[in-house]
């Protein structure tokens with residue numbers, strides 16, 4: 001019995017693969033390498049290069065590896081891009097996910113764990129936000145994910161398919177053992193950008209908005225460490241295998257930091273006072289969003305280990321330095337000599 005990880009060559013997926021291997025699971029990765037990296041997949045893990053919307057390829061992969069569970073990470077994730085290219089997002093994140101779910105049902109895959117997002121809540125009325133709050137996504141990205149949540153609910157009602165939907169808040173940091181991290185040079189995420197500024201890999205950074213109704217005027221987010229997030233997926237997998245009911249959980253620490261606080265921590269940890277330009281608000285940013293996490297803790301038994309912003313920033317800094325040492329921060333070109341060839 002094997003676990004199929006779509007997007008396993010990407011940021012969160014590559015941490016999930018490590019988590020699964022440490023738990024002694026058999027794993028196969030399906031990734032089209034559009035944003036992931038071949039070298040991010042350990043040599044012991046088969047990598048199928050292709051699209052999760054390719055019905056024939058997925059069906060063949062599910063059969064060949066005797067797949068029992070799917071953890072579906074592969075997606076387009078840049079919120080502003082989803083505003084300019086909504087149909088691209090609905091094709092990739094929604095329509096292709098429908099194909100993947102159908103293949104899962106037709107092939108008798110029992111468990112499906114889905115990467116959803118806090119973006120399904122939009123700008124929540126209450127924080128921490130609970131799973132049963134109204135769902136009002138502000139972007140095509142959020143809607144493209146929410147539609148998959150609905151498809152999974154309906155498919156699970158009709159078929160022998162069991163799901164866990166995990167709504168991620170702001171994923172950050174890197175593998176504490178230094179084996180994986182966020183490798184996309186063009187990433188737009190706050191901690192990645194600030195770390196690049198601290199290391200001089202970019203001239204500085206912009207801070208989008210200081211006039212929000214938050215304690216210091218900048219946006220507040222709940223930054224969850226990526227290995228803690230991968231561990232939540234393992235907990236969800238064990239739960240489903242034990243016969244747990246279909247479930248939707250927030251993934252976050254139930255407390256947040258403002259953008260200004262994050263920048264201060266990056267400056268403190270790096271020892272570099274990099275330039276920060278105060279700019280206007282970025283379209284579609286909610287003022288504050290923090291995860292209610294009672295459910296994931298009580299039902300899945302999730303116990304976070306890295307709820308420490310300084311540690312998260314340190315991990316991100318180390319990974320960025322590692323990428324840089326390898327010769328490029330965008331690494332299709334990272335030296336294959338150091339990296340086991342993919343299968």
Ligand code: UFG
Pocket residue numbers: 077079117118119168169170171188189190191193205206207208209219220221259282285289
């Ligand atoms: N920010 C800056 N400057 C930057 C980058 C970000 O000031 O260079 C600010 C943003 O305006 C925002 C905060 O930092 O206030 C966090 O921004 P990110 O881009 O790091 O993350 P988001 O909160 O926009 O989005 C993240 C995920 C989405 C997910 C969303 C759910 O990237 O996939 O959380 O809340 F949908």
